[in-house]
Every structure is written in C-alpha cells, then in structure tokens.
Amino acid sequence: MASQKMLKFVKVERDMPAKRAPDLRRQDFGEIYGEYAKAKAEEQSSRCSQCGVPYCQSHCPLHNNIPDWLRLTAEGRLQEAYEVSQATNTFPEICGRICPQDRLCEGNCVIEQSGHGTVTIGSVEKYITDTAWENGWVKPVVPAVERAESVGIIGAGPGGLAAADMLRRQGFQVTVYDRYDRAGGLLTYGIPGFKLEKDVVVRRNDQLVQSGVEFVLNCNVGDDISFDAIRGKHDAVLIATGVYKTRELKAPGVGAEGTARAIDYLTASNRKSFGDDVAEFNSGELNAEGKRVVVIGGGDTAMDCVRTAIRQGATSVKCLYRRDRANMPGSQREVANAEEEGVEFVWLSAPKGFVGDPVTGVMVQKMRLGAPDATGRQMPEVIEGADYVEDADLVITALGFEPEDLPKLWGVDGLEVARWGTIKADYKTHATSLPGVYAAGDIVRGASLVVWAIRDGREAAESIMQYIAETGQVAAE
Known part of the structure; x- marks a missing residue:
C-alpha cells in the first residue's frame, strides 16, 4: 500500500505553496508563503522516491528522517509524521521556514538530480508541525x-533553547540566561517576520516555560551576574551566546550619521513589530521610510535588510556585493524574492567610503573576479578608474558577525578561545577547557545556520547528561 502512495514524481510536478504577490507582501511583515492544504501536502510528499x-x-x-515523515504525510498519518520529525529536530516548524533547503536537503534530492524538481521538503516540514500545533499534539514537556x-545555559537562541528542551525531557532543572528581554535570540530579533512570524517563536518559548525551564532575561553576564556565580549555582553550564559583534568596514566616513549596522536595524524593526516603543525607529535613524537605502553585503542578513527596507517604504533599495550572483553566499531563493519585491542588486561592487555626514552616498569601487582563493572562490579585484558614487540616505552594513571576547567580557580565567575568538570546544562533546562547561552554536563554529545551532545544542545536552551522570557516580563512590 505504501509503495502505491509514493514515487509519484514522474506524474506529479513540484508545486510550492502559493506565494503572495510582491505588491501585497511589500505592505506588511507577514510570511510570504502560504500553507499547504492537506491534499496538496500529501500529493507533494508522495513525490518522494524513498x-x-x-x-x-x-x-x-x-x-532528520525526511523520507519517513514524507511517507507518513503522503499516507495522511500526520501525527506520526510530526512525532518522527520532532524526534530529531527541536524546532521543525522554524527550520521548515528559514533553513536554506536549496543548499541542504532539497538541494541534494535525488529526483532533482534526475530533472523532476525536488520534493518540497521544507514546506511539508512546516505544514506537519503547524498542523501539530493546531491539533494540540505539541505539549509541554513532562519528564518521567x-x-x-x-x-545553566547562557544564551536563549536556537542552540541554547534546543539544549534546554533536551535537558528538561530528562528531568534536569534548567535556567536560561539572556541579555535580551525576550527569548529566541536571532529568531526573535534578527530574522524578520516575513520569513519567521514572531508568534511561531513565542509559542515555542511559552512551551519551554510551561515545561519548567526558568528564563532570566535582561541579564548581562559579567555585569548583572558573574560567570563564576552561574558555575557555582549549577552542576554544568552551556555557553550558547551566538556571535553578535558586527564585522566593521574600514573606510573613510564610517560612523557618519545615516550609516547603521544590520543587527541594530533589524532589531529595531522586529521590536517595532512587537509593539515596543523604539526611539531609534521613531526618530527615523533606523527607519527606511522615504529614503534611498544601500545595503552592503551578500549574505542572508543582507537579504533580510533589503527586504525590510522595502516594507518600511524606502524610495529605492540597492544591494552592493563585491562578487557576482553565482558567488553570493546568501540563499538564491531569498535573492529572487528580493528582486520580485523591487530590490536592485549591484554586482561586482565594493564600498570605498561614505560621502557626507549625514551620509548622502557611498563611494563604490567596481570589481572583477580574479584567481581563486584557498576555498576555490574567485577573488574580487578592483577595476582602476571605475569608481562612482551611489546616492544614499541610509546605508546598512551587513558584513557578517564576529565573536565577542567572552573571557575578557566575563572576567573568566582558563576559558580557551581559538585564534579568531570563538570558544574552543571538542567537536564531538562540545566540552570547553573548563570542567563542566560546554559551548555550542555560533560561539564555537562562527556565524552559521540556525539548524547547525540546534544540532550543536542537542549534542551538547547529551554530553552534559553524561558528564553529570559520571560526576554523580564519582561523588557516590
């Protein structure tokens, strides 16, 4: 029976959920993709070749056991599909929305390689878990x-929250410390609502609270509480702070009025969507309305910025990137969505400096691609004499993130870091140089994907359980 439900890719074409028209989605921060109906989810799942x-x-x-939950969805066994999905992924509805499936699961789909179009894995994953929430299948954790x-977990982003969920399921008492007033990290304040509506994050945070996880918010480790105090209070500690220090541009005019860091700009916009009173937004400092906006960078954060500026009512939005489209690190799907919404991409262009204070433009160097670097990507080279000025009233830099100097910030001796400032941790156990202290996510691997942070958090939780079990045995002996 199961085989009759599957292998439909020859007869059934790939079909994504309906996408709202660009002129409509430019007007709000709602998610742009619709939801599958039950029949459509079953149909698209049945395209899997198993x-x-x-x-x-x-x-x-x-x-994730993707073929298994695709088959269960095709057979209409949605609660079982959710259970299989949840077994390996703490937040499947979030990954279904924001994972770059075109570079991960869908990008490696066998039927895609044979020319039939990939299975819409991300959309089905989102549908399964949204259905689970609607039907009350997602419940607070009740440990046996x-x-x-x-x-103690420092950082309420996806890595820290995934670990908190795993540890609570085994009955451990969990306290999460975070500098912000809401849990979620970049899920809450970094990623815009048109990719991840905030009630999706809030309901997961609420589930963790109902499961017995304690959150200590508005808490700056090193100021409000010392790292040593957290270590003394708990049997083990997980550092999952992420990386928030912005990679700065070194050029004339940096810091001029009208220039902004991507993280500040996106945080202000997301706070506004929560209904917060945001002074920098109200003053126009971090509001693109009526402005010519230039975003510098080519990653997913840059895509978030350009698409946010469009929704805020910018008169024009341009994205400068020093390589070409084929060498862009951000999701090609996001680039296409941005272009549909009216963003102009200026390829092979790099900032040389800023004009005016307040800023009136960006000095741009035209580039060409030269010899490959150590990673195999062609290195951009300056075309001499081709400089020009791109007019701008607001310039947003989205050049990536670096780790903060946590040992110095927290006054910690013996916490080893790598040469680029990330915390040194065993790649399997996530143990740091300090006994009973673990680290996971971007603070170890550098700025990366949410799905990697979830994996790291889950793995670190398993190591912490083993560490507590072993230290408990030693104490008993």
Whole structure:
C-alpha cells in the first residue's frame, strides 16, 4: 500500500505553496508563503522516491528522517509524521521556514538530480508541525522523573533553547540566561517576520516555560551576574551566546550619521513589530521610510535588510556585493524574492567610503573576479578608474558577525578561545577547557545556520547528561 502512495514524481510536478504577490507582501511583515492544504501536502510528499541512500537526510545537519515523515504525510498519518520529525529536530516548524533547503536537503534530492524538481521538503516540514500545533499534539514537556541536578545555559537562541528542551525531557532543572528581554535570540530579533512570524517563536518559548525551564532575561553576564556565580549555582553550564559583534568596514566616513549596522536595524524593526516603543525607529535613524537605502553585503542578513527596507517604504533599495550572483553566499531563493519585491542588486561592487555626514552616498569601487582563493572562490579585484558614487540616505552594513571576547567580557580565567575568538570546544562533546562547561552554536563554529545551532545544542545536552551522570557516580563512590 505504501509503495502505491509514493514515487509519484514522474506524474506529479513540484508545486510550492502559493506565494503572495510582491505588491501585497511589500505592505506588511507577514510570511510570504502560504500553507499547504492537506491534499496538496500529501500529493507533494508522495513525490518522494524513498531512496535507499537518502541524500536529503545525510545533507541535513540534524539528519532528520525526511523520507519517513514524507511517507507518513503522503499516507495522511500526520501525527506520526510530526512525532518522527520532532524526534530529531527541536524546532521543525522554524527550520521548515528559514533553513536554506536549496543548499541542504532539497538541494541534494535525488529526483532533482534526475530533472523532476525536488520534493518540497521544507514546506511539508512546516505544514506537519503547524498542523501539530493546531491539533494540540505539541505539549509541554513532562519528564518521567524530576532530577535535582541543574544546568545553566547562557544564551536563549536556537542552540541554547534546543539544549534546554533536551535537558528538561530528562528531568534536569534548567535556567536560561539572556541579555535580551525576550527569548529566541536571532529568531526573535534578527530574522524578520516575513520569513519567521514572531508568534511561531513565542509559542515555542511559552512551551519551554510551561515545561519548567526558568528564563532570566535582561541579564548581562559579567555585569548583572558573574560567570563564576552561574558555575557555582549549577552542576554544568552551556555557553550558547551566538556571535553578535558586527564585522566593521574600514573606510573613510564610517560612523557618519545615516550609516547603521544590520543587527541594530533589524532589531529595531522586529521590536517595532512587537509593539515596543523604539526611539531609534521613531526618530527615523533606523527607519527606511522615504529614503534611498544601500545595503552592503551578500549574505542572508543582507537579504533580510533589503527586504525590510522595502516594507518600511524606502524610495529605492540597492544591494552592493563585491562578487557576482553565482558567488553570493546568501540563499538564491531569498535573492529572487528580493528582486520580485523591487530590490536592485549591484554586482561586482565594493564600498570605498561614505560621502557626507549625514551620509548622502557611498563611494563604490567596481570589481572583477580574479584567481581563486584557498576555498576555490574567485577573488574580487578592483577595476582602476571605475569608481562612482551611489546616492544614499541610509546605508546598512551587513558584513557578517564576529565573536565577542567572552573571557575578557566575563572576567573568566582558563576559558580557551581559538585564534579568531570563538570558544574552543571538542567537536564531538562540545566540552570547553573548563570542567563542566560546554559551548555550542555560533560561539564555537562562527556565524552559521540556525539548524547547525540546534544540532550543536542537542549534542551538547547529551554530553552534559553524561558528564553529570559520571560526576554523580564519582561523588557516590
């Protein structure tokens, strides 16, 4: 029976959920993709070829059992599909929305390689878990046994929250410390609502609270509480702060009025969507309305900025990137969405400096691609004599993120860091140089994807459980 439900890719074409028209989605921060109806989700799931070696699964950082939950969805067994999905992924509805599936699971789909168009894995994943929420299948964690041992987690982003969920399921007492007033990290304040509506994040945070996870918010480690105090209070500690220090541009005019960092700009916009009173937005400093906006960068954060500026009512939005479209690090799907919404991409262009204070333009160097670097990507080279000025009233720099100097910031001795400032941690156990202290996510691997942070957080939680079990045995002996 199951085989009759599957292998439909020869007869059934790939079909994404309906996407709202660009002129409509420019007007608000609602998600741009609709939801599958039950029949359509079953139909698209039935296109899976049920490979003997599922490359979608092996190229997923979480190694989600994708063929299994696609088959269950095709058979209409949605609650079972959700259980299989949840078994390996703490936040499947979030990954279904924001993972770059074109570079991970869908990009490695076997039927895509054979010319039939990939299975719409991300959209089905989102549908399964949204259906689970609607039907009350997602419930607060109730551990079989409560344990006395406690774990402190610094950072309420996806890595820290994934670890908190895993630890609570095993009955550990969990306290999460975060500098912001809401949990979620970049899920809450970095990623715009048109990619991830905030009620999706809020309901997961609420589920963790109902599961017994304690959140200590508006808490700056090193100021409001010392790292040593957190270590003393808990049996183990997980550092999952992410990387928030902006990679700065070194050029004339940096810091001029009218220039902004991507993280500040996106945070202000997301706070506004929560209904907060945001002084920098109200003053126009971090508001693109009526302005000629230039965003510098080619990653997913740059895409978030250009598409936010469009929705805020900018008169024009341009994105400068020093390489060409084929060498852009951001999702090609996001680039296409941005172009549909009216963003202009200026390829092979790099900033040389800023004009005016307040800023009136960006000095631009035209580039060409030269010899490959150590990674195999062609290096941009300046075309002499081709400089020009791109007019702008607001310039947003989205050049990536670097780790803060946590040992110095927190006054910690013995916490080893790598030469680029990330925390040194064992790649399997996530143990740091300090006993009982673990680290996961971007603070270890550098700025990366949410799905990698979830994987790291889950792995670190398993190592912490083992560490507490072993130290408890030693104490008993």
